[in-house]
Amino acid sequence: MGKTGFLERLQNGGSIVVAEGYIFELERRGYLQAGSFVPEVVLEHPHLVRQLYEEFVHAGSDVVLALTYYAHREKLRVVGRENDLDAMNRAALKMAREVADENDCLMAGNICNSAVFIHSDENTFLPTENIFKEQIEIAVELEADFIVGETFSCFAEAALALKCIQKYGQGLPSVITLSASAGDVLLDGYDTVDACKKLEEAGATVVGLNCGRGPRTMLPLLEKIKQVCSIPIAALPVVYTTSSEEPHFFSLTIPDTKERAFPLDLCSRMCSRKEIEEFGTKANELGIQYVGLCCGNSSNMLRIVAEKYGRTPPASKYSPDMEKHYIYGDKTKFRKEFTEDLMAVKGGKF
Incomplete structure (x- = not known):
């Protein structure tokens, strides 16, 4: 795809394949702590982060999403590493920029749910804005092509993230994705479909869903969003088999038990390759232009999505x-x- 920019790739129904899920994949490999889920690995084992960037590009990702998810001030405070905020973000972004340039890919900065924002408490708004501001400004300095704001369970926090990208992002495009609950209503009472439309009206470049729901329970909601939004739609489900009875990966239970699978036993509910193949096919047919996989993602699963979107990445040499x-x-x-x-x-x- 060469050095074609973000907006150009989406023109005339074009698509962008995006690998997410770094946090869970690095935890699975034994280099990131479940619980805090802070990407300390960026500073402790940077070569592994670079390797995973390269691995996802090899599998078909058009974007190197910098591993700055949960590398914000509030999450770093939990593990006593607030002083590492600048170094961690810069290291993740610098490596992402290098890998993207080496592979003619885009590089994206990343902000996410703040773990501070409370929609009914205005005193949390400014601290949340400061969290977003710090990370956005570093992403701009390290030459991100666009900014992803993701995994928002409140419309108000997603709207604030968009406002911050517009305010501090120096004109960079924005991808804003919501994490829909078991119902279709966000924590602050907004219908998820209406929230996506409002984000479009507020100037988001791409809107949609990430995390939370697996393919089976995300696709019906995406169909509704596609009906009301005219801008490109994003779809990045978790790679776990959710259902109408257990629509969100928080609600999944371990088979033959009533024990909650999240987060340590989600492996018991992994999607099959067939499910991911069906997701890729249906998302493409639906006209989803910004597509990928979130928590639970692995290179072989992402390759399936990329191939369903007409890609033949280097990893296709090893397709089954x-x-x-x-x-x-x-x-x-x-x-x-x-x-x-x-x-x-x-x-x-x-």
Whole structure:
């Protein structure tokens, strides 16, 4: 896609594939703490962050999203690392810019839910604005192509994030995504669909949903948003099998138990590749232009989405081909003695 800019890539129905989910993936690999979910790994093991940036690009991401999610002042305070805010954000953004430039990708700055904002308490508004301001200004300085504001459960916080991007982002495009609850109503009482429309009217470049819901429970809501919004829509579900009974990954339970799966046992509810394939197909048919995967994402899953959007990333070289498997493939391609022996062991059936 060369050095084509963010807005240009979305023109005439164009699409952008975006990898998210760094926090959960690095926790799974043993380099980030569940609970705080602060990306200390950026400073402690920067080579692993760069590697994951490169891995997601290899799998088909058009964007290197800087790992500054939860690298804001309030979350850093929880782990006693407020003094590392500047260094952590700069390191994440610098690496993202380098990897993006090396691969002709876009680089995005990232702000998120503040863990401070309370919609009924105006005293929390200014501290939240300051949190956004710090990260946006560093992203601008490190030459982000656009700013993502994500995982907002309140319309008012999402609107404030957009206002801050417009105020401090020096004209950079904005992607604002909401995290819809088990119902379609946000914590401050706004209908999620109406909230997306209001964000469009307030000047967001892209609006939509991320996190919280898996493909099955996000797609119906996206259809409603698509009906009322005229700007590009974003869809980045978690990679967990939600349902009408358990529509949000907070509500998922471990199979055969009533125990909550979030956050340590979400692995018991991972989406199948088939589910991700169906999501990619349906999102493309729906006209979702900004698409990806959030928590639970992995490179092989993102590759599926990229391929459903017509991409052939380098990782496609390793897409499954079960015709090459001695059990599932054409038996004439394998040694006759081996397949006959295997047939006998399996009772003549594979």
